Amino acid sequence: MGDVILALVRTLATLARPRVWLLLLGPAVVALVAWLGLTVFLLDRLIASFIDLPPMSWLTGWGAVWLAKLLAALGGWLLILAAAYVTAMLLAAIFILPLLLNYLAATDYPELARMGKDSVTASTWNSISAALLFVVGWVVTLPLWLVPGLGLVLPLFWMAWLNRRTFAYDALAVHATDAEWRALRQKHGLPLLVLGITLALVAHVPLLGLLAPTLAAIAYVHYCLEALRRARQGAVVTEVEYVRVKEA
Numbered sequence: 001m002g003d004v005i006l007a008l009v010r011t012l013a014t015l016a017r018p019r020v021w022l023l024l025l026g027p028a029v030v031a032l033v034a035w036l037g038l039t040v041f042l043l044d045r046l047i048a049s050f051i052d053l054p055p056m057s058w059l060t061g062w063g064a065v066w067l068a069k070l071l072a073a074l075g076g077w078l079l080i081l082a083a084a085y086v087t088a089m090l091l092a093a094i095f096i097l098p099l100l101l102n103y104l105a106a107t108d109y110p111e112l113a114r115m116g117k118d119s120v121t122a123s124t125w126n127s128i129s130a131a132l133l134f135v136v137g138w139v140v141t142l143p144l145w146l147v148p149g150l151g152l153v154l155p156l157f158w159m160a161w162l163n164r165r166t167f168a169y170d171a172l173a174v175h176a177t178d179a180e181w182r183a184l185r186q187k188h189g190l191p192l193l194v195l196g197i198t199l200a201l202v203a204h205v206p207l208l209g210l211l212a213p214t215l216a217a218i219a220y221v222h223y224c225l226e227a228l229r230r231a232r233q234g235a236v237v238t239e240v241e242y243v244r245v246k247e248a
Helices: 002-014 018-051 056-061 065-108 120-140 142-146 150-173 178-187 189-203 208-247
Strands: none
Touching (some): 002 208, 018 208, 150 178, 150 189, 150 208, 178 208, 189 208
């Protein structure tokens, strides 16, 4: 997973540039406002609703009221965190990532030719459809929360999936051809998910989690553009070797 570590190291290095912080703060403020608003208006209602649902209702019937309240509170917090993250993620993907992509591509990957499709509509639809599938997946897998431990793992998995589905596509849409995108997605599917899991963990850290959507955008730009650069360099080397063999 060296490529994932490299992307994370470059993300931290990027944070040393003052210009990037102007882009970081926008989604962070939105995430903070959404988090505070949902907490004030919905948290108590969510906890009360969750207590009436299995397995919390079973625990109440068995006399473990404290455990039922604890699990209900955890579920309410996780749901609010997910809603705030999705809101900030959509803002980061639709408005912030294109600006970051142009900046980082020019400064860190200037040799990469833009051979993809610069389609705002396609990128926006990718982000919105990913968010919708995230919500559907969350709801459909809610019964699995009954399995011990999955109540913590599933929210993390879905947030990681959302990161990969949204930012990996948007980071490559402008530079990669359709064939290059398919090849990179097939070769780097697991590392891209691991990167998403790492950033999903960051989203659960107080205060730092507010920056997670934009950090994810930066990390995926670094990972994907570096992967594309190496793929093209490898293709050039292969072509040169083929010509040498043919001439020999």
